[in-house]
Amino acid sequence: MEAITFAEAWSNLVLLGPEIWQACLETALMLGIGLSAAVLLGGPLGVWLYLAQPGQILANRFVAGLLGWLVNLVRSFPFIILMVSLVPLTRLIVGSTIGPVAAAVPLSFAAIPYFARLVEQTLREVPRGVVEAAEAMGASPLQIVFKVLLREARAGLVNALTILTISFLSYSAVAGVVGGGGIGDLAIRYGYYRFQSEVMLAMVLLLVVVVQIIQLGGNYLAARLDKR
Amino acid sequence: MIHLNNVSKRFRHPDGGWFDAVRATTLSIAEGEIFGLIGFSGAGKSTLLRLINLLERPEAGAVLVDGQDLTRLSASELRRARQNIGMVFQQFNLLANRTVAENVAFPLEIAGWNRADIALRVAECLEVVGLTDRAEHYPAQLSGGQKQRVGIARALAPRPKVILADEPTSALDPKTTQSVLQCLADINARFGVTIVLVTHEMGVVRAICQRAALLDGGSVVEVMDVKQGEVQALSSAARDMLEAA
Ligand SMILES: Nc1ncnc2c1ncn2[C@@H]1O[C@H](COP(=O)(O)OP(=O)(O)OP(=O)(O)O)[C@@H](O)[C@H]1O
Ligand SMILES: [Mg+2]
Numbered sequence: 001m002e003a004i005t006f007a008e009a010w011s012n013l014v015l016l017g018p019e020i021w022q023a024c025l026e027t028a029l030m031l032g033i034g035l036s037a038a039v040l041l042g043g044p045l046g047v048w049l050y051l052a053q054p055g056q057i058l059a060n061r062f063v064a065g066l067l068g069w070l071v072n073l074v075r076s077f078p079f080i081i082l083m084v085s086l087v088p089l090t091r092l093i094v095g096s097t098i099g100p101v102a103a104a105v106p107l108s109f110a111a112i113p114y115f116a117r118l119v120e121q122t123l124r125e126v127p128r129g130v131v132e133a134a135e136a137m138g139a140s141p142l143q144i145v146f147k148v149l150l151r152e153a154r155a156g157l158v159n160a161l162t163i164l165t166i167s168f169l170s171y172s173a174v175a176g177v178v179g180g181g182g183i184g185d186l187a188i189r190y191g192y193y194r195f196q197s198e199v200m201l202a203m204v205l206l207l208v209v210v211v212q213i214i215q216l217g218g219n220y221l222a223a224r225l226d227k228r
Numbered sequence: 229m230i231h232l233n234n235v236s237k238r239f240r241h242p243d244g245g246w247f248d249a250v251r252a253t254t255l256s257i258a259e260g261e262i263f264g265l266i267g268f269s270g271a272g273k274s275t276l277l278r279l280i281n282l283l284e285r286p287e288a289g290a291v292l293v294d295g296q297d298l299t300r301l302s303a304s305e306l307r308r309a310r311q312n313i314g315m316v317f318q319q320f321n322l323l324a325n326r327t328v329a330e331n332v333a334f335p336l337e338i339a340g341w342n343r344a345d346i347a348l349r350v351a352e353c354l355e356v357v358g359l360t361d362r363a364e365h366y367p368a369q370l371s372g373g374q375k376q377r378v379g380i381a382r383a384l385a386p387r388p389k390v391i392l393a394d395e396p397t398s399a400l401d402p403k404t405t406q407s408v409l410q411c412l413a414d415i416n417a418r419f420g421v422t423i424v425l426v427t428h429e430m431g432v433v434r435a436i437c438q439r440a441a442l443l444d445g446g447s448v449v450e451v452m453d454v455k456q457g458e459v460q461a462l463s464s465a466a467r468d469m470l471e472a473a
Contacts, residue, residue, distance in 0.1 A: 129317060130321050130322070136310060136313070139307070140307060151326070227325045
């Protein structure tokens with residue numbers, strides 16, 4: 001690799017501007033789909049997993065065991081293997097195996113149990129006595145979930161979502177390399193295959209900044225929501 | 229108002245054996261009464277109290293509250309019946325992410341009241357416990373005594389016929405204890421709410437109860453009358469307890 005001046009590197013990056021922007025959009029799309037799936041499906045799954053634990057309002061050994069086992073099963077797959085093994089499913093759902101939407105399938109698959117586990121752990125922080133007070137007042141299980149558990153744990157849930165977002169920003173880079181596009185893919189294509197290290201560096205810096213922003217935003221929101 | 233008819237409750241121990249927390253117990257509590265449940269730690273006071281709103285389901289026996297046998301109700305009927313039975317806890321159990329007013333509104337939301345009625349009722353109840361000026365505070369910003377007043381206002385909000393209180397003053401200092409007990413006595417006098425109060429202190433029984441059951445080993449040893457602030461105890465166990473207190 002030849003050394004280049006800062007000015008040359010900068011002009012290379014400027015030339016790549018539209019492609020970088022495109023890569024950002026692709027990453028945002030992958031993350032958007034993955035995180036939505038995590039919240040919409042993994043959230044309820046996590047609540048159910050929590051409620052099925054012994055001593056909770058829907059306690060059921062069998063359900064708790066089964067859900068816990070499923071969550072662990074999917075979570076134990078290395079992400080790259082999960083991606084490859086889900087290729088047939090991806091083709092079935094999306095009709096293609098390349099592009100950010102296709103990459104979002106294995107991402108969602110991994111994000112759902114991950115978030116479910118985070119939600120379950122977070123809800124454990126709600127004192128049992130508070131749930132019991134709601135039961136004593138005649139609250140239904142649904143009212144307990146929405147008015148007590150989710151509301152009391154809301155700051156923790158925001159933290160869980162922050163953790164999920166940051167983890168999956170990095171997963172999405174892996175997904176990108178195997179045909180998903182996005183920031184990680186761009187970094188590899190130019191930085192690794194074409195020896196344009198400045199592109200790799202720029203993409204990594206971009207990710208560093210984005211991660212910091214997500215974490216700060218998450219912390220701020222959680223602190224605002226926490227009245228304990 | 230409350231009739232416990234031969235109720236019993238046992239818990240399974242981790243080692244597989246059974247433990248009788250409440251042995252076949254029959255007890256009647258009259259409407260408008262402040263009734264104490266007293267005994268040493270582990271005597272079964274909390275379990276007996278929790279049998280009254282079926283937070284613990286008895287193995288046997290009937291639990292009649294306001295003429296209804298709670299053990300025979302379906303889940304949704306039981307929820308409706310519970311809206312008629314307020315509960316106050318030693319650890320307050322307030323919702324930390326809700327303001328004082330929102331905490332008091334909680335049982336009313338559960339019961340499906342409309343917004344306007346809720347606002348009126350919340351204001352009334354905060355007035356009763358003297359916390360009108362704290363309506364927009366969060367529980368973390370209150371003292372223990374204030375938290376317990378919120379707990380009482382919350383229990384009172386749906387106009388229950390019965391309030392169950394499990395050691396409502398055990399987390400409070402003596403002075404605050406007096407004011408919280410006074411608050412409960414006021415509510416009993418003004419609204420005729422029947423109150424069942426668990427305590428391990430004879431002082432609390434003397435202060436506000438008309439009668440009290442002494443529990444030991446899961447059984448009622450004696451139901452004592454309280455006259456002019458003096459507990460009328462016959463059994464030796466009750467006298468021991470009186471001397472200890
Ligand atoms: N959920 C439970 N599982 C197993 N054992 C229990 C359970 N709840 C209560 N017990 C046991 O039942 C007995 C009576 O408990 P209970 O809480 O009613 O006593 P208490 O009189 O309220 O005592 P304290 O003054 O300490 O609160 C105790 O020995 C306790 O260990
Ligand atoms: Mg107790």
